[in-house]
Amino acid sequence: MQNDNGQVVAKVLVMDDDEMVRFVAGETLKRYGFEVEFAIDGSEAVELYRERHQAGRCFAAVILDLNIPGGMGGQEAMKRLLEIDPDAKGYVSSGRTDDPVMINFRTFGFAGTIEKPYFYLNKQLMEEFSKSLRENS
Numbered sequence: 001m002q003n004d005n006g007q008v009v010a011k012v013l014v015m016d017d018d019e020m021v022r023f024v025a026g027e028t029l030k031r032y033g034f035e036v037e038f039a040i041d042g043s044e045a046v047e048l049y050r051e052r053h054q055a056g057r058c059f060a061a062v063i064l065d066l067n068i069p070g071g072m073g074g075q076e077a078m079k080r081l082l083e084i085d086p087d088a089k090g091y092v093s094s095g096r097t098d099d100p101v102m103i104n105f106r107t108f109g110f111a112g113t114i115e116k117p118y119f120y121l122n123k124q125l126m127e128e129f130s131k132s133l134r135e136n137s
Contacts, residue, residue, distance in 0.1 A: 011059045012029050013049060017040050017065060021065070032130045042072025061091060064093060
């Protein structure tokens with residue numbers, strides 16, 4: 001997809017079980033020029049990623065909530081995304097900065113971490129995230 005200036009728009013998939021987090025993340029990412037899709041748990045995120053990947057419309061990045069009560073969380077979802085696409089770029093998201101997955105994110109296949117609450121509180125984080133995705137797209 002292209003924007004009004006003919007530039008390719010990077011797509012980001014946001015997976016979180018909290019509707020408000022999805023809304024705020026989506027609005028913030030859109031403000032930074034990204035196209036956004038959403039999933040409420042890891043299973044939905046994996047299926048969406050698989051569909052887009054097979055159609056040749058890959059996501060530039062996936063932001064995965066680490067803990068989804070009663071559903072597939074970010075750790076398992078990232079493992080499955082890497083099976084679909086070894087180049088998948090995932091960011092683990094959690095409010096628990098002491099979690100081993102947040103501390104050792106690369107060990108679990110993630111490209112980075114995003115601490116909650118995130119987007120609406122940290123402009124610098126969004127600018128770094130945007131820069132990183134644009135450089136690697």
